[in-house]
Amino acid sequence: MELNLLPIERVKTISKKEFVQNFRKPQIPVVIENLIDDWPAKKKWDFDYIKEMVGQKTVPLYDDRPVDYNDGFNEPHAKMKMEDYIDLLQKEPTRYRIFLYNVLKEVPELQNDFNFPNIGLGLLKSLPMLFFGGEDSYTFMHYDIDLANILHFHFQGRKECILFPYAEKKHLYKVPHSLITHESIDFSKPDFEKWPALKNAKGFKTELEHGQTLYMPEGYWHYMRYITPGFSMSMRGLARNPSHLSKAFYNVFIMRNLDNIMRRLQGQKWIDSKNERAIKDTNARL
Template sequence: MKLQPIEKREGLTSEEFRDEYLLPRKPVIFKDLIKDWPATDKWTFDWFRKNYGHLEVPLFGNDFHDAGKHYMASKRKMKFGDYLSLIENEPTELRMFLYNIFDHAPELVNDFSMPDIISGWNKRYYYMFFGGQGSSVNLHYDIDCSHVFLSQFQTKKKVYLFAPNQGELLYHQPFTVKSQMDVNNPDYEKYPALKYVEGLTGTLEHGETLFMPSQYWHHMEYVEGGFGLALRAYTDWTMLAGAAKNLATHFVIDKGLNKIMGERWSHWKKEKARENAQHAMQKMELA
């Protein structure tokens, strides 16, 4: 596996961003895209705890993708204030996502705005993500196929990115948007195709924004307990078509067969991913 650093830029114009990153579908970290947002200074652990600590939120663990009746289900619920204190002060695998805090605190939208660096923003679906030190997001690409602008607050997050054409080499499990690979500890004997994978890595710090092009594979690690905000944009109809296809296969086929077959379905996906990776690796060796 070969990794190169993600570029960090500041002062990019919309034209420069379009030509250098958007059109070639190349990730970049903006150092100053959200410098004028009230949220950049306002959103702290103490501020969220004081104003929204009473909310009860679902939390997810490392077993989120484990086969069976709890597949993609929350691990527990907790008062938001207690959870913030937990991730601020100690490591934990528990993460908060798939919960739209803006549905419960709509006034938060006044603390940020859609940057004019791009058009086509989805002004309904934006999400915050929270996690404790040491927690991570399993390697996957976003099911809605949007371009994602992920801004980090207060603390640091480690990012690994892989282009869409690396999917088979990453042992993409069919009918899902995920891979079972551990990017920090690649097992080249068990998963030999990983030797051919090329990707990017970088550390996202407070006030910085990652541009992640549509269908980019990503693995995120919380270097410290913290939180971020993801804004989404669509620049052509094919992205929406991809999202519709993914949603159908995921919620109808994958979740349905997981419910019926459990571990047998999980085993079939892993074996099919291995078969596809083997074919992709053979093509690379013959090229």
């Protein structure tokens, strides 16, 4: 048995009007294959170019170890020079990933290689972020703290993307007071005997290759697995749904601070209790 996943629709190109009417308003994901054909980045961005531009900078690395109460919010598990990290990616499989690497802040020269597509999302100009991963590395299933509309541009290699609408959280074993599902779930090969509610979840799936763009609607859950070493860049536009905006405000100003306080007060007991509640609450709805 497999997850109930529809293939994400693909288009070669799309007008702003078509995108807004067919995808943004109904909140449906889409892959746009040729959106960035006019970007210098489409021809230039590969590992060698990134090493040339960023190689001497020290970058934060993350892996797929379970959340520990000692870890701060988005605290890296290791650090390495970018050139050494890229060498590692190309040499052997590694779980180390880079995420939320601010392009304009860290390497402003790279902004000459891309523009912000006028596609009807009101993209925030200060927040293009880079993401890197090695062969078979992956992110936990999660949604973004601000429930933003996302354009995700992929470079080098291939990447598997599994998405679920925000409302499907009731089937996904969402961990309370967090942005993730239970970390023990392998969304590439889920165990339905252990996680029976996943049988009821309805989502989407696609693979991205160099130069392709994935639109992820507001608050969509996403699991990303690097089939081969590669990297991507995301741009974001604010959520438009009032309930999503209020949830984003809660996440940023209340939930994140509450979680940090409880980690300090209760330690690993807080983490373990949240994971237990994820299982108990989700299975209770079956």
